[in-house]
Amino acid sequence: MVDGKLMRRPFRIIVSAILILVGCWTVHYHWPQRSIRFHSYSYSEEEARQLSSHPEAQYAHGMHAWLQQQPERAARFFRQAVSQDVLFFDAWLRLAETEAAAGRNEKARAILAFTAGMTDQVFRWKWSQMVLARELGMEKYLYRNTNYLLSRKVLEQDALQLLHTHLGGEAPAVLAVLEPENRAAYLDWLMRWGLTDESLTVWQAMTAGAEPDRETALRVAHFLVVHKRIAESMDIWRKYTGICGLTNPGFEAEITGLGFDWYHWGEKDGNWDLKRVETEAVEGNYALKITFNGHKNISFQHLHQIFEVTPQEKYRLTYAWKSNWITTDEGPFVEVVGYDQQGLYRAGPMITGTQGWQEESIEFEVPADCHAAVVRLRRRTSMRFDAKIRGTVWLDNFRLVRIETGVRKADGNGTNHLQPG
Numbered sequence: 001m002v003d004g005k006l007m008r009r010p011f012r013i014i015v016s017a018i019l020i021l022v023g024c025w026t027v028h029y030h031w032p033q034r035s036i037r038f039h040s041y042s043y044s045e046e047e048a049r050q051l052s053s054h055p056e057a058q059y060a061h062g063m064h065a066w067l068q069q070q071p072e073r074a075a076r077f078f079r080q081a082v083s084q085d086v087l088f089f090d091a092w093l094r095l096a097e098t099e100a101a102a103g104r105n106e107k108a109r110a111i112l113a114f115t116a117g118m119t120d121q122v123f124r125w126k127w128s129q130m131v132l133a134r135e136l137g138m139e140k141y142l143y144r145n146t147n148y149l150l151s152r153k154v155l156e157q158d159a160l161q162l163l164h165t166h167l168g169g170e171a172p173a174v175l176a177v178l179e180p181e182n183r184a185a186y187l188d189w190l191m192r193w194g195l196t197d198e199s200l201t202v203w204q205a206m207t208a209g210a211e212p213d214r215e216t217a218l219r220v221a222h223f224l225v226v227h228k229r230i231a232e233s234m235d236i237w238r239k240y241t242g243i244c245g246l247t248n249p250g251f252e253a254e255i256t257g258l259g260f261d262w263y264h265w266g267e268k269d270g271n272w273d274l275k276r277v278e279t280e281a282v283e284g285n286y287a288l289k290i291t292f293n294g295h296k297n298i299s300f301q302h303l304h305q306i307f308e309v310t311p312q313e314k315y316r317l318t319y320a321w322k323s324n325w326i327t328t329d330e331g332p333f334v335e336v337v338g339y340d341q342q343g344l345y346r347a348g349p350m351i352t353g354t355q356g357w358q359e360e361s362i363e364f365e366v367p368a369d370c371h372a373a374v375v376r377l378r379r380r381t382s383m384r385f386d387a388k389i390r391g392t393v394w395l396d397n398f399r400l401v402r403i404e405t406g407v408r409k410a411d412g413n414g415t416n417h418l419q420p421g
Helices: 002-030 033-038 045-050 055-067 071-084 089-101 105-118 126-136 139-151 156-166 171-177 180-192 196-209 214-226 230-241
Strands: 262-264 272-277 287-293 300-308 314-326 333-338 345-350 353-365 372-379 390-402 407-410 416-419
Touching: 045 055, 055 071, 055 089, 071 089, 089 105, 089 126, 105 126, 105 139, 126 139, 126 156, 139 156, 139 171, 139 180, 156 171, 156 180, 171 180, 171 196, 180 196, 180 214, 196 214, 214 230, 272 300, 287 300, 314 333, 333 353, 345 353, 353 390, 372 390
Parallel strands: none
Antiparallel strands: 262 300, 272 287, 287 390, 300 372, 314 353, 314 390, 333 345, 333 372, 390 407, 407 416
């Protein structure tokens, strides 16, 4: 029994020694990979040699050399990385950059063609390929990848910026390389940058091919009227809404804040409330109710509509309103001002206290070169001690009439009808 134990002891010692040796070898072998795992490289030549069998480490050393403006050294590391992992596309694309930087464009083009073919339906490398394609003059890949990103709504703004810049800001040239379904994204990008002429070019191309949806059309009309392209905006507005003259004059529809509709906005302190109401209309089913809450001596100009006018014509704007306990000497009033030209200003009377429904009118003549005006509800700040405005005013039934011979009068839908002068 004792002899058996003595015989097993040397065996255990040998096994333990073997395990210790294997453990030491494992630690020795894997210790360099600590740098890879934690990205804690020293970027020394010795480290590069120790990690020569690890493509990700060679890539990291290549990137470090590239950022240190050592393209040839970086290219050596990138070549080592792809030689060990032929599907390491990040390293392939960086190698193409270094080849291009060294003037070896044919090699760079060959690498780009290889990676593009291998990753045709993979998003990850599209942007890098686009930038490289632009640098190398390989426009086929630039255009194809741009359409790929736009069709998937990925990096839209960046892709369009790159394409638009590459083609010198010429919208027709961009349209020539965009797939038809991606024109709407380009139109949105142009409007975001306030490029009116280019936006009109794209809009005309879209309408020539197919009928855009109403929502897109109204956004374009809104963009154009904000940039004071009145004629083009009104053409779109008429076509897609059927409205001429005032829009939603009796507040029978929800206010959209687009194009030639009413605009309104509030403010954070709650000094007023604005809403459509059914029970107070003088005509139709709805009126607009504005309640001032008596917190401050406010200046109010937060309800208005832009409308088309003809230069050097005379108009009469009529509207109905009433009030309930409007305080202070400065009450609300309606005014008409020029939108795309100065020289037009007319204001109606103020309303204060409590008044029943009544009709008011403002007559005005449009200056030369003025094609749009604004009707707006205003209240100026008061100079009196009791200046905090409180109370409610209701608005309804706006009408616009041209008061020359051959008058055109807007009906309840904002449509003009010819009437005798």
